[in-house]
Amino acid sequence: MKPVRPRARAKLFPTPEDAENAFYDAFERGDLAAMMAVWAESDDVVCVHPQGPRLVGLDAVRESWAQIFTGASQVRVRTTEPHRFNGQSVAVHSVIEMLGPPGEASPTGSVYATNVYELTEGGWRMVIHHASPMAEIPAPDEPAAPAHTLH
Amino acid sequence: MKPVRPRARAKLFPTPEDAENAFYDAFERGDLAAMMAVWAESDDVVCVHPQGPRLVGLDAVRESWAQIFTGASQVRVRTTEPHRFNGQSVAVHSVIEMLGPPGEASPTGSVYATNVYELTEGGWRMVIHHASPMAEIPAPDEPAAPAHTLH
Numbered sequence: 001m002k003p004v005r006p007r008a009r010a011k012l013f014p015t016p017e018d019a020e021n022a023f024y025d026a027f028e029r030g031d032l033a034a035m036m037a038v039w040a041e042s043d044d045v046v047c048v049h050p051q052g053p054r055l056v057g058l059d060a061v062r063e064s065w066a067q068i069f070t071g072a073s074q075v076r077v078r079t080t081e082p083h084r085f086n087g088q089s090v091a092v093h094s095v096i097e098m099l100g101p102p103g104e105a106s107p108t109g110s111v112y113a114t115n116v117y118e119l120t121e122g123g124w125r126m127v128i129h130h131a132s133p134m135a136e137i138p139a140p141d142e143p144a145a146p147a148h149t150l151h
Numbered sequence: 152m153k154p155v156r157p158r159a160r161a162k163l164f165p166t167p168e169d170a171e172n173a174f175y176d177a178f179e180r181g182d183l184a185a186m187m188a189v190w191a192e193s194d195d196v197v198c199v200h201p202q203g204p205r206l207v208g209l210d211a212v213r214e215s216w217a218q219i220f221t222g223a224s225q226v227r228v229r230t231t232e233p234h235r236f237n238g239q240s241v242a243v244h245s246v247i248e249m250l251g252p253p254g255e256a257s258p259t260g261s262v263y264a265t266n267v268y269e270l271t272e273g274g275w276r277m278v279i280h281h282a283s284p285m286a287e288i289p290a291p292d293e294p295a296a297p298a299h300t301l302h
Binding site for chain 2: 096128
């Protein structure tokens, strides 16, 4: 008999929440291997960084995170105000990301993120990360913002 | 016997694709009632218009579309490059929206959209619409864009 070998991809993430925790943990630590372990191995995965292009496929996604982790100093990421839609094989979490340097209490930037997870043979994996900068809320005495040009 | 009456909310959208088609049709026609028939009746629905705030709950979502449809002239919306993750009760479509005035072939604006649908008692309904402006692609002889400040 052949010896029992561990499967190439263990079920790392039994729930979408586990995958999301791993995503933000890898993001904070700038750990590319851990980040890519969260993503599904698929040509269909989609990643939109704030104000960035829509990246499609695992290679483009990996390259973008490699670039982010190379250039950036360490970042603290906390998520807040989650709205979750968890199906049996597809799950979506809308969150607000609060980003800032480690050790500082108040965030220096905030981002709206829609995170989509799919149940694969290797557990729950990320298939979409769509992030866009938080809209600036005008002060109460400022006039309302003009209508959006797009929609 | 009581006469058979139609259910208050018929199963309007048997598939996520039907809901998506109805969403963009209502968007093009500026039809608020048709638009709101696509959305799930839930306090958890989330809508981010391009560069806008994250709106949560049906009332805030309705108000935003009412404002858009009041101010705007008619718009032509075509979607392209779909990536779909369809589960049994939750479905997600990542698309590129091409927007422009009716009758013109070339779009005047493009938007990345992540559309999330949930299977409700009344069929598939939208629960998240996250839209953000398409990143401008630099011309080949321009230097690469600087690193994003957020991520």
